[in-house]
């Protein structure tokens with residue numbers, strides 16, 4: 341199968357603006373729709389869908405909701421399958437929250453992984469992280485409970501403490517019940533200085549779910565990979581610089597890798613061609629190195 345994937349420096353540019361260079365990675369000027377990346381104010385039909393998704397997310401993602409979801413999905417009793425089977429399954433999913441991407445997910449997975457591989461050829465764990473980081477989006481499918489888009493995709497943010505202003509469409513959070521709960525609406529809320537992000541409840545979605553799947557199935561990927569998987573949608577952290585008062589030493593180390601990864605996750609979403617069958621054997625070897633043959637989901 342040949343598919344259309346992201347533009348990096350070796351592809352033909354399709355956006356209207358010329359891309360700029362950012363280290364070894366050529367940053368394209370436009371997303372698949374010809375708009376700037378992560379422009380949540382552009383007046384398009386796509387933006388209306390994105391804004392509505394965040395409105396629902398910001399009302400419904402509460403501390404109690406996330407606790408319940410982690411307990412339910414932490415059982416991992418939905419499906420048994422391999423990582424590659426999940427990559428193929430994800431082709432059935434379209435992410436409404438993403439203003440930049442309007443293509444099957446496997447294309448985004450391979451774009452991200454291949455772009456990283458080109459610039460970091462020796463860090464095979466980071467290539468595999470690129471391939472699997474969005475697999476949690478299977479939560480949208482009926483066999484995984486068919487969760488609504490607002491409970492699967494979109495930027496994530498902490499619950500149990502005050503909402504930071506760097507959260508996308510922050511003003512909508514005024515309607516979140518936790519916002520008027522004195523236990524949850526102060527700077528530290530239920531947490532303490534340097535408590536570590538692993539102890540912080542973060543809005544439920546594909547990030548946290550895939551983190552649980554990888555961890556509980558005893559992946560041998562390094563801690564930086566798990567951190568990337570768990571927090572790649574946590575833009576207030578890796579883009580906004582917020583919530584650093586909750587981080588510990590390990591978080592600060594891992595954040596460096598997340599910032600590298602995030603560049604590839606975002607900017608690999610425009611079009612050039614990749615041959616899935618050609619790259620598949622390489623990724624199968626990585627899956628074998630870091631995961632059991634079948635995983636519980």
Ligand SMILES: [Fe+2]
Pocket residue numbers: 473474546572573
């Ligand atoms: Fe994602």
Ligand SMILES: [Fe+2]
Pocket residue numbers: 448473474605
């Ligand atoms: Fe992604």
